Amino acid sequence: xxxxxxxxxxxxxxxxxxxxxxxxxxxxxxxxxxxxxxxxxxxxxxxxxxxxxxxxxxxxxxxxxxxxxxxxxxxxxxxxxxxxxxxxxxxxxxxxxxxxxxxxxxxxxxxxxxxxxxxxxxxxxxxxxxxxxxxxxxxxxxxxxxxxxxxxxxxxxxxxxxxxxxxxxxxxxxxxxxxxxxxxxxxxxxxxxxxxxxxxxxxxxxxxxxxxxxxxxxxxxxxxxxxxxxxx
Numbered sequence: 443x444x445x446x447x448x449x450x451x452x453x454x455x456x457x458x459x460x461x462x463x464x465x466x467x468x469x470x471x472x473x474x475x476x477x478x479x480x481x482x483x484x485x486x487x488x489x490x491x492x493x494x495x496x497x498x499x500x501x502x503x504x505x506x507x508x509x510x511x512x513x514x515x516x517x518x519x520x521x522x523x524x525x526x527x528x529x530x531x532x533x534x535x536x537x538x539x540x541x542x543x544x545x546x547x548x549x550x551x552x553x554x555x556x557x558x559x560x561x562x563x564x565x566x567x568x569x570x571x572x573x574x575x576x577x578x579x580x581x582x583x584x585x586x587x588x589x590x591x592x593x594x595x596x597x598x599x600x601x602x603x604x605x606x607x608x609x610x611x612x613x614x615x616x617x618x619x620x621x622x623x624x625x626x627x628x629x630x631x632x633x634x635x636x637x638x639x640x641x642x643x644x645x646x647x648x649x650x651x652x653x654x655x656x657x658x659x660x661x662x663x664x665x666x667x668x669x670x671x672x673x674x
Contacts, residue, residue, distance in 0.1 A: 460665030522606030531597030
């Protein structure tokens with residue numbers, strides 16, 4: 443269970459974005475968060491990820507208070523985050539292989555000589571096959587030389603090889619073609635079925651939302667959240 447309690451955020455211009463926001467997201471479900479532009483959907487994901495803090499309130503994950511846990515600590519322990527901008531989920535100057543290597547080190551100790559874990563690399567290749575990516579042709583290419591859509595799919599693979607229990611998706615389809623969106627949906631659904639993860643997705647792509655989510659939550663002005671019901 444992911445529980446938000448009395449979260450308040452006042453912006454630098456004095457605007458009150460969230461005013462005592464409280465809500466619970468059931469564990470093991472696939473949640474879509476919808477709402478008008480400017481109500482704070484991405485900000486809400488950043489709060490949950492530890493990328494920004496609230497003025498008041500708390501966040502608990504599986505009954506553990508994570509309010510003051512840093513982003514990297516959440517990432518090491520239970521969190522995966524797929525950003526809207528692919529470059530935020532990778533290191534553009536490094537190759538695909540090097541990015542996968544960095545991702546594989548998230549939950550283990552390493553030195554400069556640490557190589558890409560063979561088991562995780564095998565999983566990465568399986569995910570690439572599901573996404574119809576020919577890894578052999580891009581492994582040693584810098585990420586910045588790939589298309590935005592290719593970068594986003596690789597970033598998704600990098601996230602999933604660490605088996606996150608809580609997955610946050612911030613407009614994940616923005617850089618993707620319709621076909622790539624279908625493939626991403628299938629991969630996320632398969633991962634969820636295998637790992638029983640909890641997924642929270644912010645998106646304006648309603649077709650993607652309906653295909654992915656089991657519950658839809660509407661974020662309203664100043665942080666009121668309403669459960670809209672089941673999608674499947």
